[in-house]
Amino acid sequence: MIALLIRDLRLAIRAGGGFGLGLAFFLLVAVIVPLGVGPEPATLAKIAPGILWVGALLSCLLSLDRIFALDFEDGSLDLLATSPVPMEGAVAVKALAHWLVTGLPLVLAAPVLGVLLNLPVQGYLWLVISLALGTPALSIIGAFGAALTVGLKRGGLLMSLLVLPLYMPTLIFGAEVVKRGAAGMAVGTPLALLAAITAGALALLPFAAAAAIRVNLR
Amino acid sequence: MSIWEYANPKKFMQTTGFLLPWVSGLAGLTLAVGLIWGYFFTPDADKFASTVKIIYLHVPAAMMAISAWTMMLVTSLIWLIRRHHVSALAAKAAAPVGLVFTVIGLVTGAIWGQPMWGTWWAWDPRLTAFLILALFYLGYIALWAAVENPDTAADLTSVLAIVGSVFAFLSRYAVLFWNQGLHQGASLSLDKEENVADVYWFPLLVCITGFVLLFVALVLARTRTEIRARRLQALIARERVA
Numbered sequence: 528m529i530a531l532l533i534r535d536l537r538l539a540i541r542a543g544g545g546f547g548l549g550l551a552f553f554l555l556v557a558v559i560v561p562l563g564v565g566p567e568p569a570t571l572a573k574i575a576p577g578i579l580w581v582g583a584l585l586s587c588l589l590s591l592d593r594i595f596a597l598d599f600e601d602g603s604l605d606l607l608a609t610s611p612v613p614m615e616g617a618v619a620v621k622a623l624a625h626w627l628v629t630g631l632p633l634v635l636a637a638p639v640l641g642v643l644l645n646l647p648v649q650g651y652l653w654l655v656i657s658l659a660l661g662t663p664a665l666s667i668i669g670a671f672g673a674a675l676t677v678g679l680k681r682g683g684l685l686m687s688l689l690v691l692p693l694y695m696p697t698l699i700f701g702a703e704v705v706k707r708g709a710a711g712m713a714v715g716t717p718l719a720l721l722a723a724i725t726a727g728a729l730a731l732l733p734f735a736a737a738a739a740i741r742v743n744l745r
Numbered sequence: 746m747s748i749w750e751y752a753n754p755k756k757f758m759q760t761t762g763f764l765l766p767w768v769s770g771l772a773g774l775t776l777a778v779g780l781i782w783g784y785f786f787t788p789d790a791d792k793f794a795s796t797v798k799i800i801y802l803h804v805p806a807a808m809m810a811i812s813a814w815t816m817m818l819v820t821s822l823i824w825l826i827r828r829h830h831v832s833a834l835a836a837k838a839a840a841p842v843g844l845v846f847t848v849i850g851l852v853t854g855a856i857w858g859q860p861m862w863g864t865w866w867a868w869d870p871r872l873t874a875f876l877i878l879a880l881f882y883l884g885y886i887a888l889w890a891a892v893e894n895p896d897t898a899a900d901l902t903s904v905l906a907i908v909g910s911v912f913a914f915l916s917r918y919a920v921l922f923w924n925q926g927l928h929q930g931a932s933l934s935l936d937k938e939e940n941v942a943d944v945y946w947f948p949l950l951v952c953i954t955g956f957v958l959l960f961v962a963l964v965l966a967r968t969r970t971e972i973r974a975r976r977l978q979a980l981i982a983r984e985r986v987a
């Protein structure tokens with residue numbers, strides 16, 4: 528499983544340029560929004576938590592089809608399915624690799640973009656914490672969506688339709704943490720619920736995703 | 746005599762072929778009685794004037810929208826566990842019906858909300874949860890349409906129905922957390938003191954019954970269509986081989 532993780536990380540970093548693209552997209556969202564809504568600092572500060580979370584979610588979504596599609600095309604997914612590693616484990620590892628190359632850079636870059644969007648000072652810590660807790664859920668939910676659509680020729684658009692509704696609870700709690708943090712309120716409740724969603728998704732969704740992949744490889 | 750007999754398509758077609766005209770007729774009758782009674786023979790409410798009467802479409806449609814998803818969840822589970830094709834086809838047949846009920850609920854709500862709340866749409870928890878439910882229906886239908894092999898499609902959509910149910914449920918409570926609502930609380934519960942007045946309650950009951958029957962009739966008819974389509978494909982495939 529560790530070998531698989533290292534292989535996926537190498538592929539992501541060396542080939543195809545998937546690494547960094549999500550990050551660039553995240554930066555673009557943070558640049559485009561002020562151009563659209565105007566540069567007033569008060570307005571930006573008000574919408575910054577939501578925009579940063581929506582941006583993180585969208586850049587995660589963009590890179591999802593890379594989780595399984597390439598491996599499905601060149602047949603390595605079949606090899607994985609016949610290997611001694613259970614499919615559930617392979618899915619979890621692939622989601623982890625996706626998080627390391629997409630989610631983690633987002634978490635680290637978010638404070639910088641927070642400056643662009645004039646996020647209030649109290650919000651930075653909670654922005655990083657909420658993204659660190661929430662993006663793993665985005666990766667594993669996305670892996671499930673990618674597993675459902677892996678056999679399809681043009682699955683990308685369909686996958687967005689399937690995955691975005693599944694992202695909603697994560698988005699609501701994640702953005703709520705930053706919003707409350709930025710306003711200086713207590714963040715315990717939404718933070719706990721966000722962590723609960725991540726923990727539940729990490730525990731259960733690998734099974735659903737593995738089932739979907741087995742069906743698609745049949 | 747067990748319910749699993751109807752997993753046999755032939756038996757299912759026989760029984761439903763006999764039942765369908767009766768269920769459809771009964772649905773039409775109850776709906777006509779309920780709606781005419783509701784629209785023409787109940788008084789206007791003092792606060793809401795005649796807008797109160799949209800309740801006869803709004804409430805049953807919303808109830809059935811949720812029930813339809815529940816039915817899809819159950820039939821999907823039956824398909825995954827016992828591999829009865831009729832069950833998977835019933836889930837497929839119910840999805841567009843459920844989507845239409847969801848849209849009816851949203852649209853009648855908007856039409857009522859305009860004069861009453863002064864807005865077509867508010868990000869109220871119930872409204873938002875329903876919009877999310879509509880998106881889940883859309884995704885489910887799109888996945889059925891996208892996958893060519895019928896067994897693969899049935900498997901994938903079943904998994905989606907299960908995961909989707911969990912997340913739809915989560916979203917339902919997440920949006921409660923996210924915004925306070927304009928929507929009134931439940932007023933039809935069996936165990937509460939303060940319910941909607943009897944004048945509205947009885948025609949509403951008739952309408953709910955009518956919507957349930959309508960749903961059953963539509964799903965049966967659509968499932969029969971799916972079974973026939975499946976038979977047709979089998980025939981064509983056999984022709985090609987011969």
